[in-house]
Amino acid sequence: MYLPAPTPLYPAYTQLIEMRLDDYPSLKEILDASTHSWTLAHWQWGYDFLQYIGRNKSEHTFIRFRNEVERFLLWAIFVKQKPIDDYRKADILEYADFCWKPPVKWISTANADRFIYHDGYYQVNVKWRPYRLSLPKNQKLKADKKKYKPSQQTLTSTFTAIIAFYNYLINEEISYGNPAQIAKKDCRYFVADAQVKEVRRLSESQWQYVLDVATDMANGNIQYERSLFIIAALKTLFLRISELSERETWSPVMSHFWEDENGNWWLKIYGKGRKLRDTTVPTGFLPFLNRYRESRGLSPLPYPGDNACLVEKIRGQGGMTARHLTRLVQEVFDIAYDQLKADKGENDARKLREASTHWLRHTGASMEIERGRALKDVSEDLGHASMATTDTVYVQTENKKRAESGKTRTVD
Numbered sequence: 001m002y003l004p005a006p007t008p009l010y011p012a013y014t015q016l017i018e019m020r021l022d023d024y025p026s027l028k029e030i031l032d033a034s035t036h037s038w039t040l041a042h043w044q045w046g047y048d049f050l051q052y053i054g055r056n057k058s059e060h061t062f063i064r065f066r067n068e069v070e071r072f073l074l075w076a077i078f079v080k081q082k083p084i085d086d087y088r089k090a091d092i093l094e095y096a097d098f099c100w101k102p103p104v105k106w107i108s109t110a111n112a113d114r115f116i117y118h119d120g121y122y123q124v125n126v127k128w129r130p131y132r133l134s135l136p137k138n139q140k141l142k143a144d145k146k147k148y149k150p151s152q153q154t155l156t157s158t159f160t161a162i163i164a165f166y167n168y169l170i171n172e173e174i175s176y177g178n179p180a181q182i183a184k185k186d187c188r189y190f191v192a193d194a195q196v197k198e199v200r201r202l203s204e205s206q207w208q209y210v211l212d213v214a215t216d217m218a219n220g221n222i223q224y225e226r227s228l229f230i231i232a233a234l235k236t237l238f239l240r241i242s243e244l245s246e247r248e249t250w251s252p253v254m255s256h257f258w259e260d261e262n263g264n265w266w267l268k269i270y271g272k273g274r275k276l277r278d279t280t281v282p283t284g285f286l287p288f289l290n291r292y293r294e295s296r297g298l299s300p301l302p303y304p305g306d307n308a309c310l311v312e313k314i315r316g317q318g319g320m321t322a323r324h325l326t327r328l329v330q331e332v333f334d335i336a337y338d339q340l341k342a343d344k345g346e347n348d349a350r351k352l353r354e355a356s357t358h359w360l361r362h363t364g365a366s367m368e369i370e371r372g373r374a375l376k377d378v379s380e381d382l383g384h385a386s387m388a389t390t391d392t393v394y395v396q397t398e399n400k401k402r403a404e405s406g407k408t409r410t411v412d
Contacts, residue, residue, distance in 0.1 A: 004078055006106050007124050008114035009043060009070045013054035013062050013248060015115075015122075016047070024115065026124040038083045046073050049168045058272065059247050059322065068161030071099070071130045085175045092162070092183035099150055099158055100189050107131045109143040152191060159184045199394060201362040206340065206351055207235065213336040222295050223314060227328045229292035230311060234329070234360035236285045238382050241326055241357040243269050244311055246319030252310035254302040257281065257289065271383045279381045329357045366394055 007030050010016055021028040031040055046069050054062045075095055076084050082091065108129035115122040133148045150158070162180040169175035184190075202210065214231045217224035233239055244252060250270040259265050265281035281289075290300045298308060309319045333352050341349035361382075368378050379390035 003103055003105065005126070006074050006078070006128075006130050008128050008130075009046060009073060010050055010066050011115055011122065013050070013059065013066075016050060016054060019047070024122045024124075027115075027122075030124070034077060036077065036081065036083075039077055042073055042076065042084060045169060045174060046070070046165075048172075049165055052168060053164075054248065056274070058242060058274070059245070060242050064157055065161045065164065067130070068158050069165050071158075072162055072165070074130060085169065087179045089179050089183045089186065092179045093187060096155075096158075096183070096187050096189060099155070102131045102148065104145045105129075107133055107145040107148050109133050109135060109145070150189075155187070155189055159187070199362055199366055200354075200356075200359050201366050202351060202355060202359055204367070205348070206336075207363055207367075209336045209340045210332060210352070211235075213339060214332045217332070217335070218291070218295075225292050225295035226311060226314070227332055229288055230325060230328055231332055231360065232285060232288040234357060235364040236282065236288075237267055237279055238361050238365050238378075239269065239279075240271065240361060241322045241329075243271055244320075245322040245325055246309075249274075251319055254293070254298070254306040254308045254310060255304055256310065257302040258304070259301075269383070275383065277380075277383045279383070280377075326357055329360070362394070365390075369394055 007027060009027070011019060021031070031043055034040075049069060050062065050066050053065050057065070072084070072095065075098055076082065079098065080091065080094070106129055108127070109132070111132070112127040112129070113125050114128050116125050117123075131148060133143050133145055135143055159180060163178060163184070166175055166178040166180050170178060210231060214224070214228040218228040230244065233244060234241065246252070247270075252270075256268040257265060258268065265283075265286065266278040267281050269277050269279055271277055286301070289302075293300060293302070296308070296312060298306075311320050311325065312318075313320055313324075333355055337349050337352035340352060365378055365382055369375065375390055375395065376387055378394075379387045382390060384390050
């Protein structure tokens with residue numbers, strides 16, 4: 001069966017809210033050229049659903065749902081060629097088969113912009129693909145796209161998004177059932193997981209290299225004060241990268257740092273699930289806040305009504321996106337990796353090749369628990385709804401007991 005090269009259907013949320021198909025002529029041409037009378041209506045259903053998600057969920061959730069709904073609609077239009085409101089369980093399971101082994105021409109090994117702005121219009125980027133084969137950071141060999149396999153987390157995300165999409169269509173009286181909900185329990189690719197989860201974090205030595213590198217960079221060039229502040233905040237305040245970023249519904253500003261009547265400092269955070277929380281700011285973090293503010297010509301500490309961006313762009317105005325923040329952190333990780341590898345060898349440095357921004361949150365929380373801070377307090381600073389979540393992810397009390405008891409087994 002001939003499969004056309006896939007095309008992106010939806011841009012980022014900031015562009016989606018003002019999207020007119022006439023401004024996307026190559027996409028409009030592809031949709032108009034479809035032989036199915038229902039293609040444009042399906043695209044509109046996806047558009048309306050993503051508008052709803054973008055208004056009510058985080059940027060991360062929007063991106064995840066956009067990617068999954070886009071793949072689903074591309075498959076429905078170009079592969080299955082059947083309206084999604086006619087689907088049954090078997091159709092969804094067939095889509096799961098497709099996701100498990102998508103055609104090579106639908107897979108890329110690098111991120112690519114969805115649309116390219118040219119001469120006043122947004123044109124489809126022909127290099128974009130709906131599936132991506134992620135490679136380890138230190139792998140230099142050419143990727144074999146035939147080896148693509150979605151992780152259990154990716155499969156879960158796929159079903160979560162499609163189930164939510166059908167629930168939306170049901171509420172809009174477009175669909176009268178949710179075949180994805182029914183199909184999920186019969187998907188043969190899900191594996192019951194009872195493995196011990198490793199906390200993805202840096203060791204104290206690895207963290208010290210990261211902090212030392214960021215500090216040296218800032219001491220040598222004032223521009224890197226921003227990178228040092230980001231690194232210190234993610235680890236010490238247990239932040240997600242999105243919680244430092246500029247979002248459609250939230251702009252982090254300096255007055256979100258505030259001091260109570262007892263001289264304790266806090267940071268107000270707009271976190272996961274659209275929840276506001278206040279996390280404690282230790283006195284040891286204040287010097288990093290001081291030096292970053294002073295590098296920007298601000299007073300050493302924030303004050304009520306201080307509306308300066310929390311993390312400012314070097315060029316332009318406003319705060320930074322999660323993608324830009326991630327690049328700054330990755331630059332520090334890469335330099336720290338090179339230094340640690342030169343000093344202690346590849347084995348000690350390897351984790352810095354694997355590390356993501358989220359590892360800093362895990363690192364900070366794990367270190368706090370190890371030094372004896374109350375689990376309840378750490379849980380509240382992390383923004384976990386339940387202390388059991390903190391125990392499961394960071395402490396793993398039951399696994400530690402099991403490992404200790406297992407040491408007494410003998411061979412003879």
